[in-house]
Amino acid sequence: MNEALDPAVRALSRKDFAFALQRNGDRLELAALHHPGFGAVCADWTSAEVRRRIAGGRRQLLARAVGLHKDRALRVLDATAGLGRDGFTLAALGAQVTLAERNPTLATLLADARQRALHDPGTAEAAARTEVICLDARKLMGAPPEFDVVYLDPMYPGRGKTALAKKEMQLLRELTGGDADADELLLAANARRRVVVKRPRSAPPLAGREPSLELTGTQARFDIYLSRSTP
Numbered sequence: 001m002n003e004a005l006d007p008a009v010r011a012l013s014r015k016d017f018a019f020a021l022q023r024n025g026d027r028l029e030l031a032a033l034h035h036p037g038f039g040a041v042c043a044d045w046t047s048a049e050v051r052r053r054i055a056g057g058r059r060q061l062l063a064r065a066v067g068l069h070k071d072r073a074l075r076v077l078d079a080t081a082g083l084g085r086d087g088f089t090l091a092a093l094g095a096q097v098t099l100a101e102r103n104p105t106l107a108t109l110l111a112d113a114r115q116r117a118l119h120d121p122g123t124a125e126a127a128a129r130t131e132v133i134c135l136d137a138r139k140l141m142g143a144p145p146e147f148d149v150v151y152l153d154p155m156y157p158g159r160g161k162t163a164l165a166k167k168e169m170q171l172l173r174e175l176t177g178g179d180a181d182a183d184e185l186l187l188a189a190n191a192r193r194r195v196v197v198k199r200p201r202s203a204p205p206l207a208g209r210e211p212s213l214e215l216t217g218t219q220a221r222f223d224i225y226l227s228r229s230t231p
Contacts, residue, residue: 028109045114045116091127183206
């Protein structure tokens with residue numbers, strides 16, 4: 001049974017949108033109070049979906065775009081961490097991953113997911129290679145770089161493929177307001193050694209900047225930006 005947390009933890013968001021963090025068993029969930037018909041959302045790094053992503057190995061598009069097929073010990077900044085699925089997948093494949101999320105409510109869900117993963121024998125090793133930070137990732141993008149790769153997966157206004165995806169993405173957009181400054185994130189990240197941007201296949205590149213390389217799958221595209229110092 002869901003139990004609402006102390007009202008101080010409740011996240012009241014933009015305009016008429018209202019949210020609450022709730023405890024459901026051992027995990028935190030985000031409920032949209034203005035959408036009583038929506039299911040709650042949580043960050044779950046032990047789910048079947050995340051296990052499926054990890055099973056794709058270091059030859060899958062995400063890992064190849066980041067460069068894990070060549071070097072599994074990369075330091076990655078997931079600058080738009082969201083619910084942390086991609087970031088945790090990269091950690092499970094060997095990377096040291098900093099998950100930066102500027103929305104405090106999402107950062108709380110991420111921290112909860114990390115703690116649960118640390119206590120699960122199947123995910124503890126990967127979870128130990130992650131850290132969750134609640135701040136705007138641009139504050140971590142100074143020189144000299146502390147990360148080998150910056151990964152960006154900004155919210156895109158297009159519709160999700162499934163009803164579940166649509167509801168989850170709608171809820172997250174209403175909570176955060178979306179990533180209207182995604183172009184600025186790319187510009188700030190470009191001082192890095194390697195920047196990877198996940199985009200829908202048909203979406204234009206961020207900030208109108210053509211990538212150095214592209215990897216395209218059935219639904220998503222990874223735009224890869226390389227600095228001059230990149231081998």
